[in-house]
Amino acid sequence: MSNASYELSVNCYIEAQPARVWAVMTERLVEWWCPKPWSTEIIEQDWRAGGRTALLMRGPDGEESPMEGVFLEVLAEQRFVFTDAVDANWNPQGPFMVGIFEIAAEGSGTRYTASARHWNDEARKQHEAMGFDEGWKQVAAQLKALAEMK
Numbered sequence: 239m240s241n242a243s244y245e246l247s248v249n250c251y252i253e254a255q256p257a258r259v260w261a262v263m264t265e266r267l268v269e270w271w272c273p274k275p276w277s278t279e280i281i282e283q284d285w286r287a288g289g290r291t292a293l294l295m296r297g298p299d300g301e302e303s304p305m306e307g308v309f310l311e312v313l314a315e316q317r318f319v320f321t322d323a324v325d326a327n328w329n330p331q332g333p334f335m336v337g338i339f340e341i342a343a344e345g346s347g348t349r350y351t352a353s354a355r356h357w358n359d360e361a362r363k364q365h366e367a368m369g370f371d372e373g374w375k376q377v378a379a380q381l382k383a384l385a386e387m388k
Contacts, residue, residue, distance in 0.1 A: 244362045247353040248374045251344065254385040259341050259348045260315040262385045270384055271295070273376035282326075285312050290326035306331070316341065333357055335365065348385075350378060 252259050262270070264285060271278040272295045281292035287309055295303040307322035317340040323333035336355040341348050352374055356362040 244356040244359060245353055246356075246362060246365055246370045246374075247351060248371070248378050249349060249351040250375075250378045250382055251347055252341075252350055252382045252385050253347040256315045256341050256343050256348045259350065259381070259385045262381060263339065263341070264318075266384055270377060270380040273373045274380065284326075285309065285318070287311055291320050292326075310336070334361055350381065352378060 264283075267283065268278045268280060271293065275298040277296050279294040279296065281294060282290045283292075284290045289309045289312070291305070291307050291309055293305045295305065297303070305322060306325050307320050308324055308326055308328075309318060309320045311317065311319040317338065319336060319338045321333065321336045322331065323336075324330055334356070338351075338353040338355065340351045340353075342351075343349075354365055354370065354374075356365060
C-alpha cells in the first residue's frame with residue numbers, strides 16, 4: 239500500500255495572490271494554525287530545510303498539545319513540509335505524520351492544500367478520529383479569512 243493511501247487532505251480557494259497567502263501562512267501562523275478556540279504559541283520556527291518547528295497548541299479547558307519536528311522543505315510562496323518523526327537534533331521520536339502545506343496560483347487567487355501523510359493506516363484513522371476533516375477545514379477557513387482581509 240502506498241503512502242498516498244495514508245493521506246488526509248483539505249483544500250480551499252483563497253481570493254488573494256500567492257505572495258499574500260504565503261506571508262499570512264508564515265508570518266501570522268499563530269492566528270490560523272489551530273481551530274479556534276484553541277490557540278498556538280510558537281516556540282521556534284526556523285523556516286528552512288532542517289530547521290526546527292516547535293509549537294504548543296492550547297485548548298480552552300487547559301489542554302496542551304506540543305508539536306516538535308523539523309522542516310523537510312521550504313519553498314517560498316509554494317510549500318512547506320515538516321515531520322514530527324525526528325526532533326531538531328535528529329533524534330527519532332514517535333512519528334505521527336508528514337505535514338504538507340501547498341499554495342499555487344489559480345485564476346485571480348490561490349489554491350491552498352494541506353495534507354497529512356501518515357506512516358500507517360492506524361495513525362491515519364487516529365487523525366481522522368481526532369477530527370482532522372473538521373479541524374483542518376476550520377484552519378483553512380481561518381487562513382482564508384486572514385489572507386482575504388483588505
